[in-house]
Amino acid sequence: MSRTRHLPKLLPAVLLAAGGCLATRSDVERLELSLRAMRDSARIQQARSDSTTRLLLRDATLQLGQQFSRSFAALSDSVRRVAAGVAGIERVQGDLSLSMHDFRAQIAAVQEGVGISQKRLADLRSSVEAAAASAPAAVAPPAVPAGTGGAAAPTVGQPAAPPAAILWESGTASLTKGATAAARESFQALVTNYPTYERVPEAQMYIADAYAQEGNRTAADSVYALAVATYPAATEVAARSLFKRAKLAVETGNPDRAKALYQQIIDKYPGSTLRELAGVELKGLGRP
Numbered sequence: 001m002s003r004t005r006h007l008p009k010l011l012p013a014v015l016l017a018a019g020g021c022l023a024t025r026s027d028v029e030r031l032e033l034s035l036r037a038m039r040d041s042a043r044i045q046q047a048r049s050d051s052t053t054r055l056l057l058r059d060a061t062l063q064l065g066q067q068f069s070r071s072f073a074a075l076s077d078s079v080r081r082v083a084a085g086v087a088g089i090e091r092v093q094g095d096l097s098l099s100m101h102d103f104r105a106q107i108a109a110v111q112e113g114v115g116i117s118q119k120r121l122a123d124l125r126s127s128v129e130a131a132a133a134s135a136p137a138a139v140a141p142p143a144v145p146a147g148t149g150g151a152a153a154p155t156v157g158q159p160a161a162p163p164a165a166i167l168w169e170s171g172t173a174s175l176t177k178g179a180t181a182a183a184r185e186s187f188q189a190l191v192t193n194y195p196t197y198e199r200v201p202e203a204q205m206y207i208a209d210a211y212a213q214e215g216n217r218t219a220a221d222s223v224y225a226l227a228v229a230t231y232p233a234a235t236e237v238a239a240r241s242l243f244k245r246a247k248l249a250v251e252t253g254n255p256d257r258a259k260a261l262y263q264q265i266i267d268k269y270p271g272s273t274l275r276e277l278a279g280v281e282l283k284g285l286g287r288p
Helices: 002-115 118-134 164-177 180-193 200-213 217-230 235-251 255-268 275-285
Strands: none
Touching (some): 164 180, 200 235
């Protein structure tokens, strides 16, 4: 009877406890659903973020690649221009070097000629004139006075040639003044009458220089070639003649011939002062 009497009082407490348990389970389920939704949302956001990041990285990479390509192209173009400028400067320096070389040679020749005293020149002229005047018509001509450069014996009845030193002085002075015809005449007389004179190889080359100054490239090229063929042991004269032939070949639009001539200087005259310059010119034309 006592238990039955107390049951109505305990029932509300039992129901309240049961209801509390049910509410807690429902809340847990809702929380789990919320968590799952949050995780799904986070995954979606992460996927979107990764996709956006990849797109940004791709765009940035493309932009950097394009910028690098433009910069590299500009740098390459600048390097090419600088290289072309350096090659041009080297060619100009080569031309100036050759011109100065010729100028110094001509100045030295003029100075050498001027160094001969007027009295000595007068004595030489008098000796030659006296020898020519005293030569009988039917006998051999007298020997050429010593110091005249080993002149060939004059033909009977013809006046003797001027001394070698005078012809050399006259030729160089005329060439310096631009009197090319007079220079060629003096140098040719020197080559013909004094074949053993030490300046004969240069005189032969200066004949070609005179033709070149007149604009007669064909004649100049032929005489330069003659100087090389006739005096191969005269290293500087042969190398300079080849160098000038190469320059003429470039001027007439024949770079392949110029390359071959520059290569001859390098191969045949390694001791020449123009060997290095020939290499520069060959490089400028594009070594085969």
